[in-house]
Amino acid sequence: MRYMMTYDLMETMRNTNQWLGATASAMASYPQFSMIPNPAFNWMAAWGEVTERTFQRMVVKPDWGIRTFTCEDGKDHLVDVTSVLERPFGDLVHFRVNGRKEQPRKVLLVAPMSGHYATLLRSTVKSLLVNCEVYVTDWHNARDIPVSEGKFDVEDYTLYLVDFMKELGPDTHVVAVCQPAPLTLAATAYLAETDPKAQPSTLTLIGGPVDPDATPTEVTDFGRRVTMGQLEETMIQRVGFKYKGVGRMVYPGLLQLASFMSMNAERHGKAFTDQIQRVMRGEASDHDAHNRFYDEYLAVMDMTAEFYLSTVERVFKNREIARNEFIVDGHKVDIGKITDVAVKTVEGANDDISAPGQCIAALDLCTGLPDSKKASHVEPGAGHYGIFAGRSWRDNIRPLVIDFMNENSRKPRRRAANSNKVA
Known part of the structure; x- marks a missing residue:
């Protein structure tokens, strides 16, 4: 109490x-x-x-604010944000541009669950809408999810990604930004073993802590400085009576915001x-x-206690993914089983959250993948935010990612005869 x-x-x-x-x-x-x-x-x-x-x-979920999009015909077309899959802890949403032919690239943008809403990737979505069909993982605020919906930890997160990839099919290009990079890599490996035909065409990992010890930062080294007991005692609280998730154990967004602000208080x-x-x-x-x-x-969301604690313990402390020892639903995931999904890593030279070396470690884990399907890029002068939403992303990184998708695209699934799919 x-x-x-x-x-x-x-x-x-x-x-x-x-x-x-x-x-x-x-x-x-x-x-x-x-x-x-x-x-x-x-x-x-x-x-x-x-x-x-x-x-x-602090308690308002931001709107996507993407209402229209100017297409090649010079006209503004309305954009509908529609749910493709709805789950208790997160939805798969599609940014559908009305009146526009379906684009040749289908992109699943995996948003981080690290205290902010998926709308943090708003500018990333806008830049990809130009010539892609964009899908995003829209994670829910834990304070609004009733306790009756059960737990949600890193394994559940991974299985959500597996289901989202299966729904979109093998012609999908997955882009994981920051925190979900290691779990998206694990989800792809899980599919490689359990349902190979559902694997995406490409996987792009941007500034994620696949191996936090490769180049430790103040953020990624946090788990080393405290015990799990200390974290649970000082960071975890129960949702109060005001919200639907009353009684759920969470890592409160307001507490994390206070930590964010204190890092650069001046x-x-x-x-x-x-x-x-x-x-x-x-x-x-x-x-x-x-x-x-x-x-x-300032718009922050609560994370479930089990997700926050299992992320610190299993991804950062025990480095289960970095050591290729990650287990999902009783199944030991072998990242070396990825043999047919092109993997690209993107890092910022000045990234002080997930420093260069942490993300590119994914390529070493993909032992079954030929070098021709591996790629990496380190953006000079770019910080953490810039590699997925700033000028560095727009001018340099996005074109490289699009070229990578084009070079490694798979044929789309067959559609009905009345589909408006373009080749």
Whole structure:
């Protein structure tokens, strides 16, 4: 019960700060105060506006915001985000561009489950929509999933990916970003043994900790500095009474956000101070650079306790995937069984979260794959975010990934006669 009280205490503090911001903004905006030449009222209104928005965003799932897409005909076509498979802990969604012929490349973008929503990959999705049919793993917030739905750990995550790959078929190109890279590699190997015909055409792993010990960073080395007992005692709480998942053991998003912010407290503090000044001067807008970034950055989700703890223990501490000792549903996965899926790794030279060396380790594990089906790329000057969403991704990495897909494409599954599939 004490864990539930702690969870509710965090939510109470968040809610109180949101209320304080709204109250300050409303009070300082009374027309009569405009007659008093005191900048304190302008500052108070600006502080309230920024504070209310900041704490409100922490419990809001961001919208994809991809409503239209300009096609080759020069017209804007509506984009529908439709669910292909719906599961308790995550859905497989498709970004369908209405009125456009089906594109020759089918891409499954595996989003990380590391405290933020899949919408963190919004710009990645937009860049791939140009000439791909894009599917994304849309993971759910654990606080909204009833306890009756059961557990969800790294093995369940892997089996979800297996089902998603089976649904899309062997002509799929899988792109895993950051945290899911090792588990996506394991899912592909699982398919190689249990259902070879369902394997994807290509697998691109971007900035993921396949072998965290290859080049340790402060983030990936965290599991070495604490015991599992310490993690469970200090990081795990029960969802409070406000949400559908009441009683579920989780690693709260608000707790992880506090950790994120503390790592760069000075930079974040300056960003919010500058934003308050911009609001005071009337230079801020609803979609300015600050709000675009922090609306996404502050929107956090809870992870199930078993997923968080098993990730730390099995991927980082025991290095089960790096040692090719990973077990899924009682089956020992052998990554060396991957013989027909082209694998490419992408790393950023300045990545301080998953440093160069951690992701390319996947190629050494693919002992059954010929060198002709292996590729790697290290992007000079790129940090973690830049290798999948920044200029480095758009200008350099994305074209390389598309070329890799084209070189290793499989024929699509046969469609009905009335299909609009193009060759």
